[in-house]
Amino acid sequence: MSVTTRPEHGTEAPVSLAGRAYQQLRDRLTVLEIRPGAMIHDAHLAAEMGIGRTPIREALKRLETDHLVVSYPRRGTFATQVDITALSDVSELRRHLEPLAAHKAALAASEPVREQMHDVVRTLEELAGGDPTNRDFMRADLAVHRLIYRAADNAHLEETLVRLDNLATRIWCLVLDRVPGVSGHVHEHVQLLEAITDGRADDAADLALEHVTSFERTMRNVL
Numbered sequence: 001m002s003v004t005t006r007p008e009h010g011t012e013a014p015v016s017l018a019g020r021a022y023q024q025l026r027d028r029l030t031v032l033e034i035r036p037g038a039m040i041h042d043a044h045l046a047a048e049m050g051i052g053r054t055p056i057r058e059a060l061k062r063l064e065t066d067h068l069v070v071s072y073p074r075r076g077t078f079a080t081q082v083d084i085t086a087l088s089d090v091s092e093l094r095r096h097l098e099p100l101a102a103h104k105a106a107l108a109a110s111e112p113v114r115e116q117m118h119d120v121v122r123t124l125e126e127l128a129g130g131d132p133t134n135r136d137f138m139r140a141d142l143a144v145h146r147l148i149y150r151a152a153d154n155a156h157l158e159e160t161l162v163r164l165d166n167l168a169t170r171i172w173c174l175v176l177d178r179v180p181g182v183s184g185h186v187h188e189h190v191q192l193l194e195a196i197t198d199g200r201a202d203d204a205a206d207l208a209l210e211h212v213t214s215f216e217r218t219m220r221n222v223l
Helices: 017-030 042-049 053-065 084-108 111-129 134-151 155-174 182-197 201-222
Strands: 069-072 076-079
Touching (some): 017 042, 017 134, 111 134, 111 182
């Protein structure tokens, strides 16, 4: 019997073909590059990504668990619609779990992960000073959240928060053109990441809660 172990904190585990397909499709579905309701053709994806159909099918099974795709007998697999009614439920969980992850990350993040956070801060500052698209900011936002979740060093917490953040981000992307100050919202992460890298756990938790609360308030004003 084989046992899969979590990689040493601060390192990246090797990714299988199915895992790579899952990550790429998850991100495309999250930022709505694959439009809600679009049919998913595993043969087309296999050709596009240069891998076999079996890893694609394995990835789609995982994505169905994440509520990003849905399969119907004799009809096929489709990208799910964005469920704006889920905002309250998703936000309720994030208000509790995001501060927990930020607090744990400030205490547990390894030195390599803290260096990655410094790099992300520089990237955010470059984005804020340049002329990026809203999609650029969205991808930066995803990268920040996932880095913090990984730094918390709790696989179950990380998995749960990635799934919740993906659902929240889909709602954001749906109304992105109507949301004011996207760059300012993402730039809030600079303070959060600096609190984590400095080991200020309580400040990190407070900033994470403020960020989630601000996001929910912004979405409610737009929807």
